[in-house]
Amino acid sequence: MxxxxxxxxxxxxxxxxxxxxxxxxxxxxxxxxxxxxxxxxxxxxxxxxxxxxxxxxxxxxxxxxxxxxxxxxxxxxxxxxxxxxxxxxxxxxxxxxxxxxxxxxxxxxxxxxxxxxxxxxxxxxxxxxxxxxxxxxxxxxxxxxxxxxxxxxxxxxxxxxxxxxxxxxxxxxxxxxKSLLGKRVLITAGPTIEDLDPVRFISNRSSGKMGYALAAEAQSRGAQVVLVSGPTQLEPPDGIDLVRVRSASEMATAVFQHFARSDVVVMAAAVSDFTPANVSSEKIKKKDAKPVIHLEKTVDILKRLGQRKEWQFVVGFAAESGAVRENARRKLQEKGLDLIVGNDISPQDQGFESDFNQVIVIDSDGREEEFPLLPKRDVARILWDKIETHYARRAVNHRPQTTDIRQ
Ligand SMILES: Cc1cc2nc3c(=O)[nH]c(=O)nc-3n(C[C@H](O)[C@H](O)[C@H](O)COP(=O)(O)O)c2cc1C
Structure with missing residues (x-):
């Protein structure tokens, strides 16, 4: 070399x-x-x-x-x-x-x-x-x-x-x-946009930076990466398969479509939990009576993946504004995940929109590890090291050969 x-x-x-x-x-x-x-x-x-x-x-x-x-x-x-x-x-x-x-x-x-x-x-x-x-x-x-x-x-x-x-x-x-060579990785990133009318929408502050950093890191380790991304301003990493979506429902469709062909799924997107029950085809006028927006729940993508998974290793994110550890642990259990990454999005210098993140990683056996505030690219590196370790351990217990399952 x-x-x-x-x-x-x-x-x-x-x-x-x-x-x-x-x-x-x-x-x-x-x-x-x-x-x-x-x-x-x-x-x-x-x-x-x-x-x-x-x-x-x-x-x-x-x-x-x-x-x-x-x-x-x-x-x-x-x-x-x-x-x-x-x-x-x-x-x-x-x-x-x-x-x-x-x-x-x-x-x-x-x-x-x-x-x-x-x-x-x-x-x-x-x-x-x-x-x-x-x-x-x-x-x-x-x-x-x-x-x-x-x-x-x-x-x-x-x-x-x-x-x-x-x-x-x-x-x-x-x-x-080459540590992820031959592995198919599905990653979601960014916010979703739920339209109210042709000009207005409900969204969130996710920049997509964490998901894009995870995609770049997986790609550099040799994985075949599908990145399902909500609207962001980011340049996608070279060599990945980018699927652009807008709403939570579009994201669900894209994720379910690629799930069966994936080995590892990392859901880093901030998917809207609610969407307007009715989308007005015309711009809602100011002079109209005080509008009332009825919201309905969107599909819980992570929970569905947890229920459907066979060999797939499913990683979720818990972006919380308080009680990060407790909420992350609950989400890990409720959704049947293999690993969860909790992060506090309330401080200005970390989480949404920031280039930095401070995460706590909890595995399905309840073991946790907390990391300091780091650039998202470094967080991505740490998370893939963790995912690889847990994935390898689980593969030994549950599944003789990755390729056997896919055939
Ligand atoms: C004594 C001395 C020490 C220097 N030490 C540093 C240094 O530690 N880091 C740095 O970025 N530039 C340092 N510089 C400035 C660089 O040498 C200068 O920016 C130079 O254009 C760098 O060229 P290069 O990047 O092509 O090697 C130092 C300059 C001198 C004269």
Whole structure:
């Protein structure tokens, strides 16, 4: 397995040699790439001698027939940038390709991991936060920097993660990459819209970010993903099968249609519990008598799935504004789920519309695990790790072969 190790211009560049060595010990072949600035901090000779490969840094220096950045991108299995400057994160996020490493990033289809290192103010700057958010949404792995004494003389967050943590992130990426290969995954996301008349509707504040992050993560682990999505502003992840729906009833139809061909179902959508009993075909006029809206219950999709499931592993979400644990436990039992993810949507910085979520995961044996506030992409990673563990355990007990059932 070949890893491209990108090194950029900061004091922590010297640690790239340690990262390189740790990766080699795990049996990886390292192809080093340095930016011009990185060479102010560590000489190419060091990485060249350690890796046994020529360091590439200039887009135009190589006059062989092959185009080096395309060739290198095709030849490797992972792009790791450690340390990654604020500058390279910005270039990756915006798709700027003005040197070898940034051009290589655009040519790469393998997983990408960045290990940022910078001064605390640069790390906390809104531009850097935004660039990281873009990269995370795109599926780039971020090895969070540590806290402590920084090269600039200040204390705070921004120090390059320990080489061992960077190695762990690389190993986890390879472990996850194919872990859902051959599995069919059905995920729902976003809100539903229940029309009152041609211009008005009842909906909710779900952004769809959690469901889309779960779909991207499942896809990156090799699953065949069907994402049934209510109306959102989000870009669907590449390579998934997107089914757009509007109402709770449309979502129910789409989910039931795909359920029989799914191995794992994750219901992250905020499906409306009620819908107007009558939809006016004309816009309800202001001068009409004070309108009364009669609501009726929508189909309880999750409960139906819990009743119908055979081999399928069904995961539900409990978005609650209080008593999260108790409500999640009740929902898990009532709906016959395999796993439930409870989250409190009342704080401003988490849940609906936010890029962050704080979840509690409860399994069908009643065991629970609580996680801190994390970016939704990281929550998605944790949830798939949990789902895979429980799914594998249940498959051993209930079902000899996934393929047997589908035949
Ligand atoms: C002494 C010194 C230390 C630096 N340390 C960092 C750093 O830790 N993180 C960072 O993002 N930029 C740092 N910079 C700024 C980058 O080197 C600069 O933004 C450069 O353009 C990055 O280029 P590159 O991303 O192509 O390597 C430092 C600059 C100097 C002069």
């Amino acid at each position: 070949k890893i491209i190790l990108g090194v950029t211009g900061c004091i922590g560049a010297y640690k790239s040699a340690v990262v390189l060595r740790l990766l080699q010990k795990e049996g990886f072949e390292i192809l080093p790439v340095m930016t011009q600035s990185a060479q102010q901090f560590i000489t190419p000779l060091t990485l060249e001698k350690l890796s046994g490969h020529k360091v590439v840094s200039d887009l135009f220096s190589d006059h062989t027939v092959q185009i080096e950045h395309i060739h290198l991108a095709r030849e490797s299995h992972l792009l790791l940038v450690a340390p990654a400057t604020a500058n390279i994160l910005a270039k990756f996020a915006q798709g700027i390709a003005d040197d070898f490493l940034s051009t290589l990033y655009l040519s790469t289809v393998t997983p990408v991991i960045v290990a940022p290192a910078m001064n605390v103010e640069m790390w906390n700057h809104k531009a850097t936060r935004k660039n990281l958010e873009i990269l995370r949404e795109r599926g780039v792995g971020v090895v969070e920097p540590g806290s402590g004494y920084l090269a600039c003389g200040e204390e705070g967050e921004g120090r390059l993660a320990e080489p061992e943590h960077i190695l762990e992130a690389v190993l986890n990426t390879f472990k996850r990459e």
